[in-house]
Amino acid sequence: MTLSLQQPPDEIVCQSFPTTLKGVTRVWFSKLAQSSIDDFDQLSNLFVHHFIGGQRQKIPADHFLTIKQEDGESLRFYVKRFNREVLEVDEAEDQVQLTTFKAGLRSKKFIVALTKSPPALMTNLLMKAQKYMNAEDALTPIEVGGTRISKTNPRDDQKGQKRERRDHPSNNNRSKQREDKARKMVNFTPW
Incomplete structure (x- = not known):
């Protein structure tokens, strides 16, 4: 008595093969002409020949x-x-x-x-x-x-503070006022 293993018929293998495909391989399979595959050997050979170029070369x-x-x-x-x-x-x-x-x-x-x-x-x-x-x-x-040397962003120190808009005209006046005030303070020192 010999034990023989039964292989599923080519039709079943060919029909179940697409369920294992994803992405580019699924697109490739969907572009095959209808009724162009006769058996699983032909399908597997087409698959291997098409995708063999996508294998990466071994790097020494x-x-x-x-x-x-x-x-x-x-x-x-x-x-x-x-x-x-x-x-x-x-x-x-x-x-x-x-x-x-x-x-x-x-x-x-x-x-x-x-x-x-x-x-x-x-x-x-x-x-x-x-x-x-x-x-x-x-x-x-x-x-x-x-x-202090730190990896943090320098803007982290400014969190919660009001930011000045450089392009806004009122800020130009404020910076001039600060400069004038600083000059006045320098001028009134006792020495």
């Missing part, structure tokens, strides 16, 4: 050598950009990623931190980078010589 691992942290680019954006590129490279070894990431760094402080305790895996490096970025973010709004 040496592509990582082209990824460098740009002047003025924050560590956070470099990590984000590097990770995006990692997704494009097929079968990238962890050591290759680790080495090329470090080679592309320009953040001297982070390089020093990596040199003190070098990570063995890329995931360890990314965790270390995340901690470093969090520390950078926490230290950013500090007082330096009486001025």
